[in-house]
Amino acid sequence: MDKQRRKFLKVAGATALAGISAPAVVKLTSSPAIASSEHGAATGHEAPADAHKAVPHGVEEAPKGVRLGLVVDMRKFYGKPELLDKAIAACNKVHNVPQIDNKKSEIKWVWKAPFENVFPEHSSSHSSKIRKENDFLVMCNHCDEPPCVRVCPTQATYRLPNGIVAMDFHRCIGCRFCMMGCPYGARSFNWENPRPYIKEYNPDFPSRMRGVVEKCNFCGERIALGKEPACLEAVKESGAIVFGDLNDPGSEIREVLDKENTIQRKPSLGTKPSVFYIV
């Protein structure tokens, strides 16, 4: 008995030692591989998986696929609040957006807000009269790196291959994580049944129910039919909104972006918005 106990203690001790030292051994034996891959990336070209590290700061990777985007030419909206309202009304009508006259409960897909709220990073003292007096058109930015999608626990919101950050209302549990995640306030929560607040129904689109979050969907359902977004269509003759594929160098939107000086909302957050503004 005594002998067996001694043997057991020896084996147990050896095992514990081996267990403690194992991670260190693994680290030592695998470190040459890590070192060589880091080296490859640093010199620039071999390892394709690490290639993005080698790209100099500020240069974007060549984009793939479609990424829908929108340019709001605010110059065409200045002094014409009725044009803004027209775009907003068109969206509300197409998507059965309720009109709730209450800051807490209101539902916004496309709305207007003053410059300092829309572009807090761009605000400065002594801003021009035009900036002070005009509201700016705001909507979901359909970010390339959407924080709302990262935080959604049910994948009720997701990024489509064409760049639209879409929502599946069936799946939304109303936790409002996405509203916390969105730095642009583009999402609204249905605190109550929205139906009584909808003026006219569009029979081709559903309404929402109490306890669901909603937001601009870049008119995904209209694009699928070959139509343009409703806000664009409403102000078509003014040319104030341009919509298209940001990844297509020949598209109208890229022409505008190449020519004009545009800004995005809160660029420092790294969400890479797809909505651009000419101010």
Place this chain on the structure above:
Amino acid sequence: MYNKRFIIPGLVIFVLFVTFPLWFNAFSTASPVPKPELPPGGEKECVAPASEMRDRHMVLLNEWRDGVLRDGERDVITVGGKQYRKGLQMACMQCHTSKEKFCDTCHDYTSVKPFCWDCHLTPEEAALKKETH
């Protein structure tokens, strides 16, 4: 057997009591088999045979939903020469124009309470606040 004259009648009463819902329904006319209204427009063909639709319409609707919303499968469905867009409001209700006379008949009978209509607009609801052009 002791107490035969109590036990046997007692058993009979117990069995009759337990099977009450069965024989009561068999003899009563309280819940006749539902007769959903066929399309008033006279359409004879659905996206799938009637028997399959009866069994699987909820699965089909879920497949349509995921296809349309997530996989970009918004292709048009052609049935009997007419084209429909995938969707409850845009396909089903084009022929079955009354939720009350079609959907509800069976759902009430089987006590199923789907929440489609919390968001989707029934033709009746949509007509209530029609667009005025």
